[in-house]
Amino acid sequence: MKKADKHQKILVAATKVFGSKGFFSARISDIAKEAKVADGTIYLYFHNKYDILLTLFEEEIAKLIVDIKAALAQEEDPRRKLYIFALHHLKLVIEKKELAEVLQMELRQSSDSVKEYRITKFVDYVNIISGIIHQGQKSGIFRPELKPGIIKRAFFGALDEMSRLWILNSDHSYTIDDTADEISSIFLNGISLPA
Amino acid sequence: MKKADKHQKILVAATKVFGSKGFFSARISDIAKEAKVADGTIYLYFHNKYDILLTLFEEEIAKLIVDIKAALAQEEDPRRKLYIFALHHLKLVIEKKELAEVLQMELRQSSDSVKEYRITKFVDYVNIISGIIHQGQKSGIFRPELKPGIIKRAFFGALDEMSRLWILNSDHSYTIDDTADEISSIFLNGISLPA
DNA sequence: ATTAGAAATGAATTTCTATTCATTCTATTC
DNA sequence: GAATAGAATGAATAGAAATTCATTTCTAAT
CATH class of the missing domain: 1.10.357.10 (Tetracycline Repressor, domain 2)
Structure with a gap:
């Protein structure tokens, strides 16, 4: 998978999770799970939760x-x-x-x-x-x-x-x-x- | 101070704090400080943060x-x-x-x-x-x-x-x-x- | 003035989760 | 097929705060 794809995949997942639980109640691990990546992977593409x-x-x-x-x-x-x-x-x-x-x-x-x-x-x-x-x-x-x-x-x-x-x-x-x-x-x- | 007064006092403080920092970023201790009561006192009047x-x-x-x-x-x-x-x-x-x-x-x-x-x-x-x-x-x-x-x-x-x-x-x-x-x-x- | 009960305190506990990083995996090159 | 670098993993860490509760302070009735 290309780098850009994973970036996108995480964003799509985050949209889903933020949309349903709200930003603060959303867990990084929820997003990671939704995007089917490890928690740590998210930090290779974004600085932090807010950056997403x-x-x-x-x-x-x-x-x-x-x-x-x-x-x-x-x-x-x-x-x-x-x-x-x-x-x-x-x-x-x-x-x-x-x-x-x-x-x-x-x-x-x-x-x-x-x-x-x-x-x-x-x-x-x-x-x-x-x-x-x-x-x-x-x-x-x-x-x-x-x-x-x-x-x-x-x-x-x-x-x-x-x-x-x-x-x-x-x-x-x-x-x-x-x-x-x-x-x-x-x-x-x-x-x-x-x- | 009457019980009802303190209830009110906490609500007023909470309004101020929620209004300025948002619900999630607001700390119970912020509200307590603003209301000039101890953190624990808040729990005598409300079940939890969300209840406020x-x-x-x-x-x-x-x-x-x-x-x-x-x-x-x-x-x-x-x-x-x-x-x-x-x-x-x-x-x-x-x-x-x-x-x-x-x-x-x-x-x-x-x-x-x-x-x-x-x-x-x-x-x-x-x-x-x-x-x-x-x-x-x-x-x-x-x-x-x-x-x-x-x-x-x-x-x-x-x-x-x-x-x-x-x-x-x-x-x-x-x-x-x-x-x-x-x-x-x-x-x-x-x-x-x-x- | 005494004291029982209510109210308040805030340090200690508990819980929760964002972030890190040592380790493992993957793919590319020679 | 070994070497290397880049990517990914996820368990461990660290920090933050909500909540609790043993203790103290207040209140008012006698």
């Missing part, structure tokens, strides 16, 4: 950004773009459940040391939303008085919360497409009827 | 529900109610920063054991939102085709994400009122201009 989490986070968000940007490039209309972003984000939850769980956690971990780091890659991701909003305001489609900085957070928060619902419940009354549609519709048109 | 977190969560959410319901009772219009909910939720972040941090974490902790429990009280809280939506749909103010179950999550998610921003950043460009206003405005009216 960070690497995971970095690499996966980077992939996500590439994917979503490619999908958005196909589309001109900011309204459609918002929908596409929602769809992509929610798809992640279906296709990479464990990863989604890890991201959710990692983002919230309130430990001062974690607060420091984190940011960079994730900020890039969320800024894709404000880019869309901005474009829509420039072309006169979105209300100009709204602050992209708030909207991006609100939109991301809404999606993130839906993801959590998906992860926690197993019922799944709604499809991904319906959910993406409803969320983007709420943001685009609001919930009030015209007076 | 759960109690905290339960008691505080219960208070929050009472508060917010009282505020809502003053108001008839569902649109105003949504704003009031937002305002109250965001105020929590200002007034009880540490508590807000604990709630954020606790909600996300993905460890199967935690997933089990959690729910009850928190569900009650979020259901206040769907109650408002429902009322608005019944009285013909909100679009009837939207699903309250999704909206409540989206709305809560948006607020929760704003809270996180507040906790993480110290810049705070916007006031609480403006933010509550903007978030509820987005939900009520959407971001698109009339065609």
Whole structure:
């Protein structure tokens, strides 16, 4: 097995274990077992437990950004773009459940040391939303008085919360497409009827 | 000092410590020190570390529900109610920063054991939102085709994400009122201009 | 003032697990 | 097929903290 393969294999295992038990409750030996390597082997590829989490986070968000940007490039209309972003984000939850769980956690971990780091890659991701909003305001489609900085957070928060619902419940009354549609519709048109 | 006081004193200390270091990185001895009691004393009031977190969560959410319901009772219009909910939720972040941090974490902790429990009280809280939506749909103010179950999550998610921003950043460009206003405005009216 | 019972203490114990490293395995080269 | 270097192993170590409990301190009733 190539070196890169084992690195990857450990990351995949770690994603699974972190996703199900959470970072702190996850044991190195759990990850090792899942990856079918010895405990010590993990330290040939990562500095320590936390390093596994960070690497995971970095690499996966980077992939996500590439994917979503490619999908958005196909589309001109900011309204459609918002929908596409929602769809992509929610798809992640279906296709990479464990990863989604890890991201959710990692983002919230309130430990001062974690607060420091984190940011960079994730900020890039969320800024894709404000880019869309901005474009829509420039072309006169979105209300100009709204602050992209708030909207991006609100939109991301809404999606993130839906993801959590998906992860926690197993019922799944709604499809991904319906959910993406409803969320983007709420943001685009609001919930009030015209007076 | 009365027994109940010490119970409370430990909870307050725990809120502070959990909020700043996170549940797992928080030490019982940190909490003891903060509460100015001996380590062992904590075990006279709580079964274990996790029990502190759960109690905290339960008691505080219960208070929050009472508060917010009282505020809502003053108001008839569902649109105003949504704003009031937002305002109250965001105020929590200002007034009880540490508590807000604990709630954020606790909600996300993905460890199967935690997933089990959690729910009850928190569900009650979020259901206040769907109650408002429902009322608005019944009285013909909100679009009837939207699903309250999704909206409540989206709305809560948006607020929760704003809270996180507040906790993480110290810049705070916007006031609480403006933010509550903007978030509820987005939900009520959407971001698109009339065609 | 005495004292029984409750409450609090914090050093000692126990448990748990991340990390290390001496040893073993594997594959490549001559 | 022996030699060598790189990779992998997993038992042993070390450190950290949750929890316990023998002892001390406080409280209030008589």
